[in-house]
Amino acid sequence: MTEPENERGEEQFEGAAGGGAAKPAPAEPEEPEPAEDPAPEEAPAEPEREAEPEQESEEPAPEPESDASEVATVDVAEAMGAILDEAAAYQATASEDDEEAPASTLPDLTDDATLHAALESLLLVVDSPAEEELLATALEQPVKRIREALQALSARYTESGSGIDLRRVGDGWRLHTRDTYAPYVEKLLLDGQRAKLTRAALETLAVIAYRQPVTRSRVAAVRGVNVDGVIRTLVTRGLIEETGNDPDTGGILYRTTELFLERLGLSSLQDLPPIAPLLPEVDAIDDVG
Structure with missing residues (x-):
C-alpha cells in the first residue's frame, strides 16, 4: 500500500508539476503584446481623422461672425453715406437761402432815385475818382445807365445849390465840396x-x-502806407494844394x-x-504807375 500511495503521490506531484508547468502557456499569448502596439498607433490616427471633421465643423462657426461683421461694416458705411448726403443737402439748402436772402433785401435799382442814392x-467811400x-x-x-445817372446827379447838385459838387476827374467821378463854401470849411478845419x-x-x-x-x-x-488822411490834413493846413490831374491815371x-x-x-x-539824408528812397516814385 505504501508503494501505490507513493505512486499516487508521485502522480499527484507530477500532475501538480504538470499543472504548474502549464501556467507559462498563457504567458505565450503575452508575446503578441508588440502586436498590440500597432493598435494604439491606429487609435491615435483615428482620433486625428475624427478631429479633422471637428476642426472643419469649428471653422464654419466663425463664418457667421465674419458675415455679421461685414454686414455691420456695410451698414455703418451706408449710414455714414446717408448722413453725409443729408449734410451736403442741408448745406446746399443753407447756401441757397443765404444767397437768396440778401437778394430779397437789396434796393430796387430800376428806380432812378434809388440808383442815385x-x-x-x-x-463817398472811394479814395480816387471812380x-x-x-x-x-x-x-x-449797364455802363450807359450809370453814366447818365452820374450826369443827372451832378446837374441836380448844381441846380439845387448844394454844397456837394460831383465832378468828372480824368476817367472817373468824385465828390468835392463846392468852392462857394470853402471859407467855412477852412474855418472849421483850421481854427484852433x-x-x-x-x-x-x-x-x-x-x-x-x-x-x-x-x-x-x-x-x-x-x-508804404495809405496817405489819404495825411493829404487832407496838409491841404487843410494850406501847405499843399491840388494842381490838375495826371494825364495817365487821372489822379489829382x-x-x-x-x-x-x-x-x-x-x-x-x-x-x-x-x-x-531826408528821403533816400524817393527815386522809386518814378517807377510807380
Whole structure:
C-alpha cells in the first residue's frame, strides 16, 4: 500500500508539476503584446481623422461672425453715406437761402432815385475818382445807365445849390465840396489847429515837396502806407494844394504852396536841402504807375 500511495503521490506531484508547468502557456499569448502596439498607433490616427471633421465643423462657426461683421461694416458705411448726403443737402439748402436772402433785401435799382442814392454811397467811400465801369460792375447796371445817372446827379447838385459838387476827374467821378463854401470849411478845419505836424505828415510833405507835382498813389507807394488822411490834413493846413490831374491815371496832382515856403523860411523850392539824408528812397516814385 505504501508503494501505490507513493505512486499516487508521485502522480499527484507530477500532475501538480504538470499543472504548474502549464501556467507559462498563457504567458505565450503575452508575446503578441508588440502586436498590440500597432493598435494604439491606429487609435491615435483615428482620433486625428475624427478631429479633422471637428476642426472643419469649428471653422464654419466663425463664418457667421465674419458675415455679421461685414454686414455691420456695410451698414455703418451706408449710414455714414446717408448722413453725409443729408449734410451736403442741408448745406446746399443753407447756401441757397443765404444767397437768396440778401437778394430779397437789396434796393430796387430800376428806380432812378434809388440808383442815385446808391451812387452817392459809393462815391463817398472811394479814395480816387471812380470810373464808370467800376461803378457799373458794383451796382450790376449797364455802363450807359450809370453814366447818365452820374450826369443827372451832378446837374441836380448844381441846380439845387448844394454844397456837394460831383465832378468828372480824368476817367472817373468824385465828390468835392463846392468852392462857394470853402471859407467855412477852412474855418472849421483850421481854427484852433496849432498842433505840430506828425511824423507821418512831415514825411508825406517831404515827398510832395521834392517830387511835385505828384499823385497821392505815388506818395503812398514811397511811404508804404495809405496817405489819404495825411493829404487832407496838409491841404487843410494850406501847405499843399491840388494842381490838375495826371494825364495817365487821372489822379489829382499835388504841390506845395507859398505858405509852405513861408513856414520853412525859404524863398523858393531851390532852397530845399539835399534830398539824400531826408528821403533816400524817393527815386522809386518814378517807377510807380
